[in-house]
Amino acid sequence: MLKIEHLSCGYGGPPIVKDISFQVKEGEKLCILGPNGCGKTTLLRALAGLLPSSGTMELLNNNLRTMPVRQRAKKMALMSQFSPATFDYTVYETVMLGRYAHQTKGLLSGESSKDRHAVEESLRLTGTWDLREHLVTRLSGGQLQRVFLARTFAQEPQIILLDEPTNHLDLRYQVELIESLKTWSCAGGRCVVGVFHDMNLALSFADTLLLLNHGQIEHCSKLDDFDLSLLDKLYSMDVRGHMVASLQRWV
Ligand SMILES: Nc1ncnc2c1ncn2[C@@H]1O[C@H](COP(=O)(O)OP(=O)(O)OP(=O)(O)O)[C@@H](O)[C@H]1O
Numbered sequence: 125m126l127k128i129e130h131l132s133c134g135y136g137g138p139p140i141v142k143d144i145s146f147q148v149k150e151g152e153k154l155c156i157l158g159p160n161g162c163g164k165t166t167l168l169r170a171l172a173g174l175l176p177s178s179g180t181m182e183l184l185n186n187n188l189r190t191m192p193v194r195q196r197a198k199k200m201a202l203m204s205q206f207s208p209a210t211f212d213y214t215v216y217e218t219v220m221l222g223r224y225a226h227q228t229k230g231l232l233s234g235e236s237s238k239d240r241h242a243v244e245e246s247l248r249l250t251g252t253w254d255l256r257e258h259l260v261t262r263l264s265g266g267q268l269q270r271v272f273l274a275r276t277f278a279q280e281p282q283i284i285l286l287d288e289p290t291n292h293l294d295l296r297y298q299v300e301l302i303e304s305l306k307t308w309s310c311a312g313g314r315c316v317v318g319v320f321h322d323m324n325l326a327l328s329f330a331d332t333l334l335l336l337n338h339g340q341i342e343h344c345s346k347l348d349d350f351d352l353s354l355l356d357k358l359y360s361m362d363v364r365g366h367m368v369a370s371l372q373r374w375v
Pocket residue numbers: 135140158159160161162163164165166167
């Protein structure tokens with residue numbers, strides 16, 4: 125569904141992400157893991173068209189590089205790390221902003237029944253229905269994060285790019301966000317590419333792991349075939365030993 129070949133990108137100097145290739149299939153949830161500064165966010169931003177890049181980027185055989193912005197926004201959504209609410213919109217209005225690329229008469233003025241249906245579904249899927257009349261400036265960080273996820277769903281993209289979306293969520297909402305993303309990705313013609321620092325969340329979410337180091341792919345495979353000891357080299361520590369030791373405190 126998503127085909128990336130020989131992608132390089134950066135910020136004007138030497139490339140940060142260097143000549144990487146991978147594919148994501150329909151229904152797949154690919155998780156990018158790697159140490160701080162290895163280029164995870166840079167890669168997501170290049171996929172979203174926010175950075176200059178070279179190489180091939182195709183979604184369902186359509187060239188993402190030459191796709192008009194509005195067309196791209198109908199196919200792809202980027203949910204970044206926490207961004208504050210700056211306007212006194214209600215939750216409903218904020219989620220409706222996700223419909224921008226689909227609206228023809230202008231923002232918040234020409235919403236159709238299809239727009240309203242997409243927003244209502246998204247509010248329900250993210251557990252924010254009861255908050256719909258609340259002002260986003262009065263929400264907690266975790267509530268706001270779920271509203272941003274609802275806005276992402278309302279955009280009805282085919283691929284969601286996630287950059288550490290669970291940062292501000294308590295454990296229950298982390299689990300709920302992961303579950304709602306799994307539910308979302310099950311419908312046909314969709315996939316997710318995500319960056320998670322929390323290894324437990326990554327393993328509970330992904331079906332494919334891509335290990336990035338110094339802007340290059342060290343390994344990419346299905347979770348079922350993945351050798352967890354590869355993480356030790358990536359993070360220069362005994363990852364499994366650390367995880368097992370910390371989990372034993374719960375027993
Ligand atoms: N706007 C920018 N201009 C120039 N260099 C940048 C910019 N943003 C990031 N970088 C550099 O690009 C490299 C990769 O950064 P990036 O944010 O992609 O890493 P990351 O893997 O997402 O890190 P983290 O796990 O800490 O979030 C770093 O060396 C960083 O300093």
